[in-house]
Amino acid sequence: MGIIKVNQADGTSREIEGVEGWRVMEVIRAHGLPIEAICGGACACATCHVEVEPEWAERLHPARDDEEALLDTLPATGPTSRLSCQIIWEEHLDGLEVTLAGEGA
Numbered sequence: 001m002g003i004i005k006v007n008q009a010d011g012t013s014r015e016i017e018g019v020e021g022w023r024v025m026e027v028i029r030a031h032g033l034p035i036e037a038i039c040g041g042a043c044a045c046a047t048c049h050v051e052v053e054p055e056w057a058e059r060l061h062p063a064r065d066d067e068e069a070l071l072d073t074l075p076a077t078g079p080t081s082r083l084s085c086q087i088i089w090e091e092h093l094d095g096l097e098v099t100l101a102g103e104g105a
């Protein structure tokens with residue numbers, strides 16, 4: 001058990017319960033928060049783009065080459081941009097904080 005804090009484009013935040021072994025994108029989507037995730041987690045669309053809070057970014061496993069390549073196709077990314085479908089939530093990520101990048105980002 002643990003939480004993921006999700007900041008939204010409108011400035012509001014939600015704390016949602018993480019699910020061991022689920023992709024962060026899946027947890028966000030299951031709670032009805034606005035994330036497109038068109039490809040369903042196949043690392044093929046980049047519509048699950050999030051900015052990870054800096055203190056958490058270094059605690060995640062590094063992005064693989066295919067994730068990096070897809071992030072490079074986006075018009076705007078930051079130093080802690082990740083695809084949330086490529087982050088598997090586990091208990092040691094309790095408190096993980098991400099910001100939804102929103103449409104077109």
Ligand code: FES
Pocket residue numbers: 025037038039040041042043044045046047048083084085086
């Ligand atoms: S859901 Fe498509 S890349 Fe993450």
